[in-house]
Amino acid sequence: MGRAKLPRKSTNIDMTAMCDVAFLLLSFFILTTKFKPAEAIAVTTPSSVAAKVAPDKDVVLITIDKDGKVFLTMDNEQIKEVVANSLNNTMNLGVDVNAFKKAGFYGAPFSGLASFLQIPEEKRKGDLLPGIPVKDSTDNQLNTWIRVIKDAYLGKKMNLLLKGDNASKFPAFKAVIDAFKKNDEQKFQMITNPESVPTGSELWKLTMAGEKRDE
Amino acid sequence: MAEMDTSSGGGHKKGPGVKKGKKLSTRVDLTPMVDLGFLLITFFIFTTTMSQPTALKLMLPKDADKPEEQNKAKESGVITLLLGKDNTVFYYEGQLDNTASNFKSSNFSGIREVLLDKKSRTPEKDLVVVLKASSESTYKNVVDILDEMTINVLKRYALVDITAQEEELVKISVANAAPAN
Numbered sequence: 001m002g003r004a005k006l007p008r009k010s011t012n013i014d015m016t017a018m019c020d021v022a023f024l025l026l027s028f029f030i031l032t033t034k035f036k037p038a039e040a041i042a043v044t045t046p047s048s049v050a051a052k053v054a055p056d057k058d059v060v061l062i063t064i065d066k067d068g069k070v071f072l073t074m075d076n077e078q079i080k081e082v083v084a085n086s087l088n089n090t091m092n093l094g095v096d097v098n099a100f101k102k103a104g105f106y107g108a109p110f111s112g113l114a115s116f117l118q119i120p121e122e123k124r125k126g127d128l129l130p131g132i133p134v135k136d137s138t139d140n141q142l143n144t145w146i147r148v149i150k151d152a153y154l155g156k157k158m159n160l161l162l163k164g165d166n167a168s169k170f171p172a173f174k175a176v177i178d179a180f181k182k183n184d185e186q187k188f189q190m191i192t193n194p195e196s197v198p199t200g201s202e203l204w205k206l207t208m209a210g211e212k213r214d215e
Numbered sequence: 216m217a218e219m220d221t222s223s224g225g226g227h228k229k230g231p232g233v234k235k236g237k238k239l240s241t242r243v244d245l246t247p248m249v250d251l252g253f254l255l256i257t258f259f260i261f262t263t264t265m266s267q268p269t270a271l272k273l274m275l276p277k278d279a280d281k282p283e284e285q286n287k288a289k290e291s292g293v294i295t296l297l298l299g300k301d302n303t304v305f306y307y308e309g310q311l312d313n314t315a316s317n318f319k320s321s322n323f324s325g326i327r328e329v330l331l332d333k334k335s336r337t338p339e340k341d342l343v344v345v346l347k348a349s350s351e352s353t354y355k356n357v358v359d360i361l362d363e364m365t366i367n368v369l370k371r372y373a374l375v376d377i378t379a380q381e382e383e384l385v386k387i388s389v390a391n392a393a394p395a396n
Contacts, residue, residue, distance in 0.1 A: 018245070025256050048358055048365070169351070170356075172354075189271060190358060198366060
């Protein structure tokens with residue numbers, strides 16, 4: 001009896017298509033990855049169970065480093081320009097607006113801001129800079145910063161963020177909070193590393209019961 | 216394996232003395248390349264999702280100058296936590312009495328029990344946690360204690376300035392507790 005002969009097929013598979021897919025995905029991930037910019041200010045943030053992802057638009061970020069020095073970061077170029085101009089007008093600082101726009105962060109008293117901006121970007125390292133003076137309650141310059149920025153953001157929502165170092169002492173934190181309060185900014189967010197909810201705790205029970213957290 | 220066929224099409228007849236180059240396939244084995252591709256993909260997938268910081272929201276109480284405008288809290292429902300040096304936590308319920316006899320010491324691993332105990336004894340609407348950080352405590356301590364509020368689902372808490380008396384008391388207690396461990 002004649003058996004139907006199956007054509008012998010090669011075990012080699014054409015890898016081209018798979019290769020295409022792999023590299024397509026690869027290029028997608030490479031392009032979407034945002035590498036953390038080399039941080040001039042070294043900060044290790046504490047962890048919390050908060051699950052909300054930190055916003056990354058219209059950010060006004062206050063950084064407290066481990067010595068309690070305070071730095072300020074903004075991301076919106078237009079706002080930066082408005083802030084630079086208004087600082088120049090009100091205090092006659094003579095700040096170079098373009099340099100101000102390009103600067104990644106600010107960490108000098110107002111009197112030294114113009115010279116701070118003349119330091120080349122790569123040489124501005126957190127531990128060598130004076131930071132924004134906040135400790136003296138009569139001359140809390142962060143007050144002025146927040147007020148000016150708040151005016152610049154008029155009508156728009158700004159995300160006030162605070163990023164503190166584990167080891168920074170409370171007085172620096174308090175000075176920053178005071179500056180917020182003075183400007184009626186009662187709401188702010190603190191940047192932390194995610195951490196899992198301890199098993200057996202009240203929150204854990206709530207989450208297990210399927211309740212949503214209000215944050 | 217991965218060699219190119221250099222013979223020119225094969226259609227061209229060569230002279231009798233010329234050796235014919237062996238015909239090699241133009242196919243390249245792509246498996247290692249695919250391997251590499253996926254390896255890189257996994258690398259990028261992991262690096263993108265891992266470095267997403269989260270944000271802990273905090274509402275500050277509005278400063279009320281006049282005592283009538285301040286928020287009132289029932290004395291029986293209040294527990295005050297004080298943060299000291301070297302991750303120490305002190306607490307007292309209600310008001311601090313003159314001899315400071317209700318001033319107790321704890322730490323970050325023990326404070327959860329204290330809070331849960333207080334929570335179980337107090338009606339929910341009366342319970343208020345007052346947080347006071349001394350100047351010796353760190354930012355991490357503050358975030359940790361705020362986190363503790365979230366973990367134990369305590370809805371009403373406030374970050375309040377420490378008084379000079381309490382500051383002193385914390386300092387002394389830390390100094391006394393230090394030789395013990």
